[in-house]
Amino acid sequence: MEKQTVEIGITASKETDFSEWYIQTVQKAELADYAPVKGLIVLRPDGYAIWESLQETFNRRFAREGVRNGFLPVLIPESLLGREKEHFAGFNPEVFWVTHSGNSELGDRLALRPTSETLAYTMYSKWVQSWRDLPLKINFWNTALRSEIKATKPFLRTSEFLWQEGHTVHATKEEAERQVHAMLDIYRETVEQELAIPVISGAKSEREKFVGAEYTMAIESIMPDGKALQMGTSHFLAQNFSKPFDVKFADRDNVEHYAWQTSWGVSWRLIGAMIMTHGDDRGMSMPPRVAPVQAVIVPIYRNDKRQRDDVMSAASEVREALESEGVRVHVDDRDDATPGFKFNDWELKGVPLRIEIGPRDVESRSVVAVRRHDGRKESMGVKDLGPAVRGVLEEIQEAMLQKAREKAAGMTFDVSEYAGFKERCGTGFVRAVWCGDEKCEESIKEETGAEIRVIPLGEEKEQGSICIRCGGQGLSTPIFAKGY
Amino acid sequence: MEKQTVEIGITASKETDFSEWYIQTVQKAELADYAPVKGLIVLRPDGYAIWESLQETFNRRFAREGVRNGFLPVLIPESLLGREKEHFAGFNPEVFWVTHSGNSELGDRLALRPTSETLAYTMYSKWVQSWRDLPLKINFWNTALRSEIKATKPFLRTSEFLWQEGHTVHATKEEAERQVHAMLDIYRETVEQELAIPVISGAKSEREKFVGAEYTMAIESIMPDGKALQMGTSHFLAQNFSKPFDVKFADRDNVEHYAWQTSWGVSWRLIGAMIMTHGDDRGMSMPPRVAPVQAVIVPIYRNDKRQRDDVMSAASEVREALESEGVRVHVDDRDDATPGFKFNDWELKGVPLRIEIGPRDVESRSVVAVRRHDGRKESMGVKDLGPAVRGVLEEIQEAMLQKAREKAAGMTFDVSEYAGFKERCGTGFVRAVWCGDEKCEESIKEETGAEIRVIPLGEEKEQGSICIRCGGQGLSTPIFAKGY
Numbered sequence: 001m002e003k004q005t006v007e008i009g010i011t012a013s014k015e016t017d018f019s020e021w022y023i024q025t026v027q028k029a030e031l032a033d034y035a036p037v038k039g040l041i042v043l044r045p046d047g048y049a050i051w052e053s054l055q056e057t058f059n060r061r062f063a064r065e066g067v068r069n070g071f072l073p074v075l076i077p078e079s080l081l082g083r084e085k086e087h088f089a090g091f092n093p094e095v096f097w098v099t100h101s102g103n104s105e106l107g108d109r110l111a112l113r114p115t116s117e118t119l120a121y122t123m124y125s126k127w128v129q130s131w132r133d134l135p136l137k138i139n140f141w142n143t144a145l146r147s148e149i150k151a152t153k154p155f156l157r158t159s160e161f162l163w164q165e166g167h168t169v170h171a172t173k174e175e176a177e178r179q180v181h182a183m184l185d186i187y188r189e190t191v192e193q194e195l196a197i198p199v200i201s202g203a204k205s206e207r208e209k210f211v212g213a214e215y216t217m218a219i220e221s222i223m224p225d226g227k228a229l230q231m232g233t234s235h236f237l238a239q240n241f242s243k244p245f246d247v248k249f250a251d252r253d254n255v256e257h258y259a260w261q262t263s264w265g266v267s268w269r270l271i272g273a274m275i276m277t278h279g280d281d282r283g284m285s286m287p288p289r290v291a292p293v294q295a296v297i298v299p300i301y302r303n304d305k306r307q308r309d310d311v312m313s314a315a316s317e318v319r320e321a322l323e324s325e326g327v328r329v330h331v332d333d334r335d336d337a338t339p340g341f342k343f344n345d346w347e348l349k350g351v352p353l354r355i356e357i358g359p360r361d362v363e364s365r366s367v368v369a370v371r372r373h374d375g376r377k378e379s380m381g382v383k384d385l386g387p388a389v390r391g392v393l394e395e396i397q398e399a400m401l402q403k404a405r406e407k408a409a410g411m412t413f414d415v416s417e418y419a420g421f422k423e424r425c426g427t428g429f430v431r432a433v434w435c436g437d438e439k440c441e442e443s444i445k446e447e448t449g450a451e452i453r454v455i456p457l458g459e460e461k462e463q464g465s466i467c468i469r470c471g472g473q474g475l476s477t478p479i480f481a482k483g484y
Numbered sequence: 485m486e487k488q489t490v491e492i493g494i495t496a497s498k499e500t501d502f503s504e505w506y507i508q509t510v511q512k513a514e515l516a517d518y519a520p521v522k523g524l525i526v527l528r529p530d531g532y533a534i535w536e537s538l539q540e541t542f543n544r545r546f547a548r549e550g551v552r553n554g555f556l557p558v559l560i561p562e563s564l565l566g567r568e569k570e571h572f573a574g575f576n577p578e579v580f581w582v583t584h585s586g587n588s589e590l591g592d593r594l595a596l597r598p599t600s601e602t603l604a605y606t607m608y609s610k611w612v613q614s615w616r617d618l619p620l621k622i623n624f625w626n627t628a629l630r631s632e633i634k635a636t637k638p639f640l641r642t643s644e645f646l647w648q649e650g651h652t653v654h655a656t657k658e659e660a661e662r663q664v665h666a667m668l669d670i671y672r673e674t675v676e677q678e679l680a681i682p683v684i685s686g687a688k689s690e691r692e693k694f695v696g697a698e699y700t701m702a703i704e705s706i707m708p709d710g711k712a713l714q715m716g717t718s719h720f721l722a723q724n725f726s727k728p729f730d731v732k733f734a735d736r737d738n739v740e741h742y743a744w745q746t747s748w749g750v751s752w753r754l755i756g757a758m759i760m761t762h763g764d765d766r767g768m769s770m771p772p773r774v775a776p777v778q779a780v781i782v783p784i785y786r787n788d789k790r791q792r793d794d795v796m797s798a799a800s801e802v803r804e805a806l807e808s809e810g811v812r813v814h815v816d817d818r819d820d821a822t823p824g825f826k827f828n829d830w831e832l833k834g835v836p837l838r839i840e841i842g843p844r845d846v847e848s849r850s851v852v853a854v855r856r857h858d859g860r861k862e863s864m865g866v867k868d869l870g871p872a873v874r875g876v877l878e879e880i881q882e883a884m885l886q887k888a889r890e891k892a893a894g895m896t897f898d899v900s901e902y903a904g905f906k907e908r909c910g911t912g913f914v915r916a917v918w919c920g921d922e923k924c925e926e927s928i929k930e931e932t933g934a935e936i937r938v939i940p941l942g943e944e945k946e947q948g949s950i951c952i953r954c955g956g957q958g959l960s961t962p963i964f965a966k967g968y
Contacts, residue, residue: 033607033610033611035556035557035559035603035607036560036561036564036603036606037557037559037560037561037594040557040559041557042554042555042556042557042603042607043554043555044554044611044622045552045553045554045622047554047555048552048553048554048555049552049553051555052553068529068532068533069529069532069533069536070526070527070528070529070531070532071526071527071531071532071535071646072519072526073519073521073524073525073526073627073644074558074596074627074629074644075521075524075580075629075643075644076520076521077520077521080520092586093586093587094585094586095585095586096559096582096584096585096594097582097583097584097585098580098581098582098583098596099581099582099583099584100580100581100583101578101579101580101581101631102576102577102578102579102631103577110521110580112558112582112596119519119520119526122520123517123519123526126517127517127528132818132820138528138529143557143558145558145559147585147586159559160557160558160559162555334616336616
């Protein structure tokens with residue numbers, strides 16, 4: 001049994017071989033696996049359950065903003081894409097093209113959706129006629145397809161990925177801009193509260209924004225390998241799409257106006273970020289709020305029927321107590337695995353709390369609870385265990401966010417000289433003054449590999465300081481980093 | 485206002501122009517709309533909400549069977565499809581092929597998933613090694629793509645459709661067969677209880693079964709135009725896929741065996757069936773359990789601020805009372821629409837219960853409740869309105885199923901002569917004795933357009949009766965009908 005444990009555990013170190021560690025964790029924790037087509041992955045139930053949990057929490061938050069869900073097909077005719085050429089040009093090299101159905105060649109080629117602005121707004125132009133139809137706020141849970149030629153990685157870079165894309169239409173610019181920020185707030189709040197990952201938010205630079213947008217807001221997180229990961233974006237589209245797609249409305253005065261639009265999305269990258277942030281050399285470590293199983297009960301007994309019966313009956317009692325408190329709980333009643341094997345197995349899968357019950361615990365009406373994220377062990381009484389475990393899970397959630405915050409803070413640097421800037425690039429977020437000139441931004445990217453991740457709000461202007469690259473007058477203090 | 489009402493209402497009769505009535509209902513009730521590619525549709529929020537409600541109820545029922553959800557990509561390499569040629573041949577004329585990504589031609593063409601057996605079982609062969617890995621039960625909520633050349637129709641015949649496909653693997657034949665029937669039971673129960681549509685269940689004939697299956701079980705419903713609609717299928721795959729895809733497991737005795745498999749699915753056709761079954765000339769009529777809005781409150785007042793305030797405050801009170809009972813409720817507080825306009829609008833959308841509140845109702849602490857499905861009006865006291873409305877919604881649900889049952893019973897015919905058989909075909913389900921010979925089945929299809937929809941269980945054998953077509957000895961009594 002011990003030998004098997006070694007084989008199925010993680011054999012790479014997060015510290016020294018991050019990339020291999022990540023891939024092993026994804027596969028051995030049974031979150032995802034490679035599909036037969038390069039760049040595509042399959043989600044196993046534990047991986048998909050995290051996505052379902054995110055869907056549920058986002059749906060609840062989106063509903064508060066009056067957003068409802070809809071469905072769009074995956075096929076977009078090439079002729080439609082021509083309507084907003086500038087926007088679509090960016091996707092051209094990545095688009096999968098359907099040219100045949102059965103043996104027949106299609107007249108108009110069909111693109112697999114790399115994003116749905118063109119399709120959604122073709123529909124919206126039919127649905128929006130009057131101010132009474134506004135605001136229109138629809139979110140779509142689907143996949144986007146973008147052929148990845150570079151090295152692919154589960155959840156982070158795949159040719160098809162699960163995401164949500166929200167598309168709203170408003171009568172006024174002000175209302176649309178408020179929506180852009182409201183969605184960014186939802187993203188920040190959800191990622192921090194549910195996934196226990198700290199983020200920084202702000203605007204993308206002109207160079208890094210979504211081509212079709214007037215401006216793009218984003219949340220970014222720093223990963224343990226020093227690279228930044230874009231966690232979500234919210235775009236102010238102004239009238240850039242409403243004009244070519246004819247999304248117009250008659251206002252109360254019966255005068256026609258072009259509408260104001262937004263779009264925003266997050267993808268299963270969030271799951272990748274969660275694995276990288278919280279996993280360790282024993283495998284995955286799940287924040288309790290999104291964990292498919294929050295507590296696993298491991299009964300411990302010798303080869304003795306009466307002892308087994310006593311322990312199993314205590315285990316059932318504990319399971320019921322936790323279930324009645326809404327805790328997602330599982331009893332590992334496998335007879336052909338040792339407790340040690342089970343401990344390793346559930347640590348690999350990242351279950352936040354392990355509850356051990358042995359014969360002595362049965363006698364003393366207690367259990368031993370072990371926290372996955374820091375290994376802390378404590379004895380807990382069976383009486384009122386449900387509420388107590390709920391409390392422990394909340395503590396774990398909070399502690400995981402706190403630990404991630406400290407880690408991120410230690411990887412965020414203020415620099416004022418280009419030598420120091422270069423040194424820090426690739427090791428974390430680097431905050432530095434910029435003149436606002438795209439030429440400096442490009443030189444920095446060329447010379448260091450770092451790009452502007454976001455320009456935090458409230459830090460757009462910094463009087464008297466000078467650009468890290470050219471020494472000219474500073475305009476803002478962006479966060480630079482190498483990115484995924 | 486009256487003029488507008490006429491324009492936006494349904495202008496075709498369900499009785500005399502069923503097809504046009506259906507299309508108008510789908511579009512004007514804002515359930516779905518046509519996408520820019522022929523044969524593809526878009527779901528608007530009210531349509532998608534029904535799908536979400538079905539997902540929720542199926543997820544709950546699937547979980548009781550130990551089924552969990554996963555994710556599969558939409559792209560399947562052509563080379564993989566060759567492994568189970570017979571199965572895939574049936575889909576060949578309908579497959580969308582991706583030949584290019586960007587400007588590069590792909591080496592191996594990629595099929596858009598018409599169904600996922602080949603892909604799922606390629607993965608399963610990696611995941612299943614030992615008896616410990618069984619049973620494996622995963623469901624996938626995704627879309628399937630099958631290019632439709634024939635006349636397309638929203639929800640019933642589209643080139644991409646939302647569905648779920650479940651795929652299970654078992655150690656024994658018996659366990660797999662039990663699963664096939666358990667899933668069929670879930671389908672029957674859910675369709676009847678949630679959508680208020682009666683179904684008949686049974687086996688498909690050899691000719692009509694899923695090509696890859698040993699046998700196919702199905703549920704079928706009869707639509708008001710006399711045509712049958714397949715509502716769901718559950719396939720016993722035996723070892724037909726485990727052999728070519730190498731889904732093997734080492735049993736407790738360490739001997740390797742090929743596994744036994746099942747697959748099963750329902751699609752958004754269920755939504756089409758619901759519209760056809762319950763809609764009328766005023767539009768959609770939703771069974772309460774799946775209705776996105778179960779009760780709409782229409783406040784009625786004259787142009788008088790005090791009166792308006794009184795009525796609106798009573799409406800809020802009623803809304804809160806219903807919400808606290810878990811009723812999905814909406815207050816139509818539009819100031820620019822008359823009550824009459826609102827009545828028509830919500831009847832078109834099919835909200836099961838309308839609650840009218842006027843000044844006299846405020847005085848008498850009551851409301852007027854109007855049931856969508858039969859127009860019945862009743863006065864209800866505001867006191868304990870929440871539980872009372874819940875009860876009314878349950879009554880409506882039950883009454884809608886009852887009415888649909890009666891209608892279906894009136895469209896189900898027993899015939900023993902071929903002349904009568906021919907006459908009834910196209911008007912409903914026709915029960916007739918069959919000798920079991922595929923030649924008779926084919927002749928019947930050719931001569932009448934009807935096919936065997938299902939062979940109900942328990943009716944496989946009927947001694948002494950003779951085949952409706954050839955007069956030979958009867959083997960079973962299938963249900964024949966023309967189908968969608």
